[in-house]
Amino acid sequence: MSHHKPIGSHQPTVAYEGHKDVVSSVTFSPDSKSIASASWDKTIRIWDTHSSAPIGEPLKGHADLIYSASYSPLGDVVASGSRDHTIRLWDAATGQQIGEPLKGHTGAVNSVAFSPNGNSIATGSEDKTIRLWDVAKRNQTSKPFKGPTSCVRSLAFSPDGTHITSGTIDAAVCVWNVERGVMVIGPLTGHAYSAESVIFSLDGSRIISGSSDKSLILWDGRSGKIIGKPYEGHTDVVSRHR
Numbered sequence: 001m002s003h004h005k006p007i008g009s010h011q012p013t014v015a016y017e018g019h020k021d022v023v024s025s026v027t028f029s030p031d032s033k034s035i036a037s038a039s040w041d042k043t044i045r046i047w048d049t050h051s052s053a054p055i056g057e058p059l060k061g062h063a064d065l066i067y068s069a070s071y072s073p074l075g076d077v078v079a080s081g082s083r084d085h086t087i088r089l090w091d092a093a094t095g096q097q098i099g100e101p102l103k104g105h106t107g108a109v110n111s112v113a114f115s116p117n118g119n120s121i122a123t124g125s126e127d128k129t130i131r132l133w134d135v136a137k138r139n140q141t142s143k144p145f146k147g148p149t150s151c152v153r154s155l156a157f158s159p160d161g162t163h164i165t166s167g168t169i170d171a172a173v174c175v176w177n178v179e180r181g182v183m184v185i186g187p188l189t190g191h192a193y194s195a196e197s198v199i200f201s202l203d204g205s206r207i208i209s210g211s212s213d214k215s216l217i218l219w220d221g222r223s224g225k226i227i228g229k230p231y232e233g234h235t236d237v238v239s240r241h242r
Helices: none
Strands: 002-004 014-016 023-028 036-041 041-047 066-071 077-082 087-091 110-116 121-124 129-134 152-157 161-169 173-177 182-188 194-200 207-212 214-219
Touching: 036 066, 041 066, 041 077, 041 173, 077 110, 077 121, 129 152, 161 194, 161 207, 173 207
Parallel strands: 023 066, 066 110, 110 152, 152 194
Antiparallel strands: 002 014, 023 036, 036 041, 066 077, 077 087, 110 121, 121 129, 152 161, 161 173, 173 182, 194 207, 207 214
């Protein structure tokens, strides 16, 4: 069910309702015609942004809470990561699961992201690793990325697909070289608590991170230096901006 509200200052225009527990992640399709939402109720739902109605039945398959969902660049596939340690791929049009779950992580999968060309998926986990997966072959393309940091809470590709930025539960922000699988910047410190969300600017020159310390920090994507002062004003955790 959805409720439409008049457009106005600080007023939502539509409320999408249907999940039975916390909605942990939302993502627009590339054409902005649909939204995928992941929930602790172990389902993913696809919503039509024009009618605000759910498209089809909830996507079911995960055995535990779902923490993250991401559309492929073409919008035909949705990837999800769960506390059940797996990643699942879904046909965005039919809602059917594509093949078997991707397995390898030994902890909850907190974040999933498609590469800009759609050929790979990066996943971040409580097992302190980042893993890369070949979408077509459905296998890992390299050894897990490991660094001097803890549980990976968030990650994102650079616009050109050559780097990944990650945020960890110990408040660190890192930048990784995708081809070499090594950390090239960081761990960057500035947050007081967990870096719950990270993303590159459209030109790849900046990184913004959101944290449990209620702030956002803007970083130089090449030097790792903090730009200006932290953005403060939220009264609780800053998470999952995309």
